[in-house]
Amino acid sequence: MRIVLLGAPGSGKGTQSQRLVERARIPQISTGDLLRSAVAHGTELGRQAKEAMDAGRLVDDSLVLGMIRERLAHRDARKGFILDGFPRNLAQAHALERLLEGIGQPLDAVVQLEVDYGELVRRISGRRTCADCGRVFNLLTSPPPVGEGAACPKTAAPHRLIQRPDDNEATVAERLRVYDEKTRPLVDFYRARGLLHVINAEGSVDEVTRRLAQALGAPALAQRRAPASTVRKRPRAKRIVKAAHQRVRKPAKAKRTPGKAARTHRKSAAGSRPKARGKRR
Ligand code: AMP
DSSP: OEEEEEEOTTSSHHHHHHHHHHHHOOOEEEHHHHHHHHHHTTOHHHHHHHHHHHHTOOOOHHHHHHHHHHHHTSGGGGGOEEEESOOOSHHHHHHHHHHHHHTTOOOOEEEEEEOOHHHHHHHHHHEEEETTTOOEEETTTBOOOOSTTOSOTTTSSOOOEEOOGGGSHHHHHHHHHHIIIIITHHHHHHHHTTOEEEEEOOSOHHHHHHHHHHHTTOGGGGSOOSOHHHHTHHHHHHHHHHHHHHHHHHHHHHHHSOOHHHHHHHHHTTTOHHHHHHHHO
8 A cells, every 4th residue: 555644744644654554564654754863863864954854844855855765665665655744745746656657656545634723733732752662642632651561662661752843833833834835735736636535633543543544445444453462473483483593502602612721722833723623623
């Protein structure tokens, strides 16, 4: 399934994408996440993107398109993907169309998540991200879970919540203005291609997931997958086998470690290394 999620900042694209990742087992490709990672790692791309991001403007098309081209070429994108935050303007939409036509993998659907302006601002103010696993929470609508199974999958400790620097009031206003001016026209672009579905993205996260699954013609995506413990059965079995191999291999390694007598012998037989090796074999 190749999908674009369209919607203003705070409309829940990230949250819904993460659910689709778990349920449809296809990757989420978020240009915002890729750019934030480039900034955090201090790459040249991050350096060039930072100023526009801090101001709430769009990053240069050439930088974003280069990044997306590279990401779509990854093996995991062959079985499908969810584009979150891309395309953001008509030039990007045309470029994406050409790119996907070129590899014979056109989009299956574009879903526009509609949320009222006041609600967007409210949601953005409550948005927090785990600094370790990147999962997005909302203190108002989807707070981090508590109790068993609530730990961060990366650290096994509670999620470390941070607020994005561009989620401040002034930048949010600019991002919403940019959305109306540059991104909203994509609704007509995709409607003209018969790909557009518009859903009401207000209400609980579960309700929105149900509407999204319905729009995609895949109501099963509204259901949670089997619990993580069942899903991890095979990899865990693999880890056990690997650990067993390591346990078997260790004593063999210990045997090869030369004892004191052998070390003394090797020191005295300087330059006769091949001979010593042959002897040990
Ligand atoms: P997001 O996380 O999608 O809200 O993106 C955060 C910021 O990254 C945006 O405000 C832009 O500055 C930049 N950005 C993300 N995606 C794009 C894109 N497709 N084109 C240009 N800039 C982008």
